[in-house]
Amino acid sequence: MIIETNRISKSDWTNWNWQLRNRLDNRKDIRDFFPNIGDDEVALFNDYKSKFQIAITPYVLSLIELDDNRNPAKGDPIWEQFKYFDHSKDEEFCGYDQKTINWELPEEMPTRILQHKYPDRAIIRITDQCFGNCNYCYLTMRTLDVDLKGRKEVDPSIWEKTLEYIDSTPKIRDILISGGDPLLLSNSKLRQIFEDLRNIKRVETIRLNTRAVTHNPFRFDEELLKLFKEFSLTVLEIHIAHPREITEEFDAIFERMDKVGYHPIILWRSPLLRGVNNSYDVLEELFVKLYQRRIIPYYLFHYAPYALGRSILATSVREGVELMLKLRRQVPGIAFPRYTLFHPTGKRDIPLELNGTPTFIYKTNKKGYPIIEFKNWKGEWVIYPDVRRE
Ligand code: SF4
Structure with missing residues (x-):
């Protein structure tokens, strides 16, 4: 574990405010938590934290499996949910038009x-x-x-x-x-x-x-x-x-x-x-x-x-x-x-039918991106941008 839990008192570890105060977050240096992490990872982390919030509690850090260098093991499913990404490929990844950053109308x-x-x-x-x-x-x-x-x-x-x-x-x-x-x-x-x-x-x-x-x-x-x-x-x-x-x-x-x-x-x-x-x-x-x-x-x-x-x-x-x-x-x-x-x-709800149903139709748009046309809960036909994986 990255976090030496045996050096932390039980009363601190189980105190939810202590967990908040001791997070890996934007104010911290990634090497305070992963001393052996490579320069390229440090650069990616610093670039990510200049744009996005990052926060991981010591408790969650303690769940991450480490490799021989005490860095997060490749593909660790806990680390994958928090790790900083290069987002440059997101932009063109699927047919979504990027007009809104989330779907609160x-x-x-x-x-x-x-x-x-x-x-x-x-x-x-x-x-x-x-x-x-x-x-x-x-x-x-x-x-x-x-x-x-x-x-x-x-x-x-x-x-x-x-x-x-x-x-x-x-x-x-x-x-x-x-x-x-x-x-x-x-x-x-x-x-x-x-x-x-x-x-x-x-x-x-x-x-x-x-x-x-x-x-x-x-x-x-x-x-x-x-x-x-x-x-x-x-x-x-x-x-x-x-x-x-x-x-x-x-x-x-x-x-x-x-x-x-x-x-x-x-x-x-x-x-x-x-x-x-x-x-x-x-x-x-x-x-x-x-x-x-x-x-x-x-x-x-x-x-x-x-x-x-x-x-x-x-x-x-x-x-x-x-x-x-x-x-x-x-x-x-x-x-x-x-x-x-x-x-x-x-x-x-997505119908569990690989070829869709009459009200949930898999298609491809003019740009070649997969889309789905479906009837929503109000009975209106709408379009959903899927991602190209197959
Ligand atoms: S998925 Fe939930 S817990 Fe995670 S960042 Fe979003 S609101 Fe917070």
Whole structure:
């Protein structure tokens, strides 16, 4: 391990703020963590951090396998999710026109932090910061922009406008608190948010989306879990990309949940990542391990065409379908997630048919890029830019 955990006191190691303070991030020198890393890697790291946020907690660093030089082992599935890439090939990689950096449409954003796409639910992006920065983040520059200073806390006037919108929109009954990672906020701040939302009587269910389970599992102390219980947080949506992220520390979260008597619905979601989890063995192990822990594998997301790193980490849609067809019936039905893609008009479940269906048609556009024409949830025909892999 790069991190000499035996030199760190247990009280420091298990303190989520210590994990935050000691991250490999933009202020650090990569050689403080990997002393033997080559000059070309240092140059790439420095170029990357001049444009994008980089953050990896000591806990995550301790999960990375090292080679004989104590550098991250080639292709290590943990390191692949954080490592700095040469993005120069992203630009021309697929048919995406690059007009937007993510697919939050201005007309569905009543405030900067509130997204209202579907009638009965809305997403609050309470922070743009995370415990660690995944290099494939679908929020792209919302979380990866190197200049995120001052955007950690939501402006009170924006929060007031957000509450007013929810309160004055009778159809909204379900709120997803997301980010970034909302658990970066203090417990007192979270308490205020939960109180404000629970004061709107029509808000029946509250969900919270976090990657702290794998980036900083120590965040889930008993005080936080009691807070979730007090405000009846209905659903925890967690993001795990690889079975190596299911550790003793991860399991301890669920032991603490049992201890405080908090039993939410727990849903799993992750992108399909080439070189990380795009194999039968990895996904089968992941789905089964989640199911054994009473976590429902809910969404396997296809790589967003606009996300950074697509030239390296994206599979084609058909590759994903082939993989899911192999996995179908090999794991219990409840452990078999939906394979879903993002589109500006809404998510679309991908039919597990290699040749498509009458409402999901594989085509090639005039420039030779693969595209998919499909009917969205509103019954409209839309186009999705796929990637050329085969
Ligand atoms: S934790 Fe989630 S929001 Fe944060 S960088 Fe990773 S994918 Fe993006």
